[in-house]
Amino acid sequence: MSTPPMPTTGLAMVRTLGLVAAVCGALVVAAYQGTLAAVEANRRQALERAVLQTVPGAVRMRAFVATQAGIVPAEGAPAAAGERFYAAYDARGRLLGIAAEAAAHGYAGEVRVLYAYDPAREAITGLTVVAHKETPGIGDKVMHDTAFQANFRALDARLNAQRTALANPIRVVRHGAKRAPWEIDAIAGATVTSRAVGKAVNASAQRLLPLLAAHLEALRQDAGKDGT
Template identity: 45%
Template sequence: MSVDVETHSQPQREPSTPLPVTPSWAMLRTLAGIATLSGLLVVMVYQFTQPIIAENERVLTERAVFEVLPGASSNVIFILDEHGISQVGEGRSGVRIFAGYRPDGSLRGIAFPAAARGYQDVIQFLFGYDPACACIIGSKVLRSTETPGLGDKIDNDPRFLANFDALDARLDPDGRALLNPITLVAQGTKTDPWQIDGISGSTISAQAMARALNEAAQRFLPIIQREQATLTQPTP
């Protein structure tokens, strides 16, 4: 008796088609083109937005000058460096300060910049100084990324801002440094006119503010006091 055995043959596979190989120089050329285009777009956006940003910063600083120098109706920019104070355009570089003038042309005070690291980033300030009383008469945060509702208290809390109504910034007898360093103390413990009464919930930002003010005042105020004659309102 014969037995039929069914045999199965394995189907033949179609020969695989090799994937196309992209030459490396072509990929490099494509990547270089994308990078060049991206860089060009970045440059174009920067060139377009830079004048707008600069103008916005100018307007904000202009407003801040009048906030930290109450009673001033006009201001003039000067350059301050280790050699003294000069008018803009005299070929010297340095820190830009702002002399504010009353309507009668008399000097109200000088606004000067300061900066220090806060909790998240560097905080930029503008402070107003009155040479007549040798005191700080205003403060303004120009740029900050501190936590809203906490770190921004240093710029909007009336009790804290009262520190800068007439904060003592007298110089020592030699006129080379502050007679008393400006320091931050715990809230409710202020005893001296050169101390900044702290603020709860914003300690790090307040510390940065006090540190920035003290360092800038130690550097700028001796020069400002010495060069007051330069700060008379220029004749148009």
């Protein structure tokens, strides 16, 4: 059974490794090809579910990228070319609002949210926490706390006269101290996480909304195209 160890030639090693790598490569490619369709469908579905949940009444959505030059559909646009967002439409193809992802550092890690923006009312109209690592029982209240969620039913997000930034930056205030429509009332005891949500939404809105403002009409027309 056991042959005395013989020095292996370099060629044999290369041959073995090459062969194994080829077999394994084929295995990986086959698995990738086999699952690609299902994976993509899953991705789309998860995102769509989140967007439709955040924009009330929406039944269909489409991804776009907003750049200085204009708005282009996300399919085919190079990644990281601009601000990505999702336009949500109702059954008749009317633009109901847009949704975008935002993220900021919370108490224990990144808090990622998806917020809805209604161009007609120039306000943020909904918010879903997509992912977080906050303390269960305290920070994770941002997911379901109804009083906190109420902040995002009509959060003022008007642009300034030059349309370069928000007229009033969105900010988080201490629990019970909300006075202006662009302020977010923090959850008592979960101020840090509340602040992270506000900071994320503000940063994203400051970047995205000015880009969006000039091209809203194009977005509305795209709805028709999408509907056919």
